[in-house]
Amino acid sequence: MPIIDLYTTSEQRRNLAHFATLASLAAVDGEVSAREKSLLDSFATKLSITKEEYKEVMKKSNKYPIQPYNNEEERYERLYDLFRIIYADHSIEDEQMTLIKKYAIGLGFPSKKANKILEKSVAIFSGKIDFKDYLYILKS
Incomplete structure (x- = not known):
């Protein structure tokens, strides 16, 4: 039985599933860097992930379902x-x-919107945004 089946509240299930997704993304290149490990540790604390859950997530392939959100702001926060x-x-x-x-589609974003969100997010996180977008972000 997957560890996630032990939880009764949907928020606990969502947090564990979200953490499992974060761990999968960190490990997708074959290794988890020290910086990625540090971020995973902080996410584990933020999401109330126990040491046992952390170990379980890190040693097995991702078997946790994506939990969609009705609230768009929560979807953006997860992304x-x-x-x-x-x-x-x-x-x-x-x-x-x-x-x-x-994951974005699993969270409930339509495919076209997911593509646009991801494109903008990559530009922001990679530092490749133009001045107009930079100004808009700072002023909003």
Whole structure:
């Protein structure tokens, strides 16, 4: 029985599933860097992930379902967390991009909107935004 089946509240299930996704993204390139590990540790604390859950998530392939959100702001927050873990090593790899796109759609973003959100997020996190966008972000 998957560890996630032991939880009764949907928030606990969502947090564990989200953490499992973060861990999968960190490990998609075959290793978890020290910076990625540090971010995972902080996410574990933020998401109330126990040491046992942490170990379980890190040793097994991702078997946790994506939990969609009705609230769009929560979806954006989850994507933001994912981009933080991805850009811990200052780059995004093709496998990570593929995985995060699946995750965005799983969170409930329509495919076209997910593509636009991911494109803008990559520009922001990679530092490749133009001045107009930079100004808009700072003023809003």
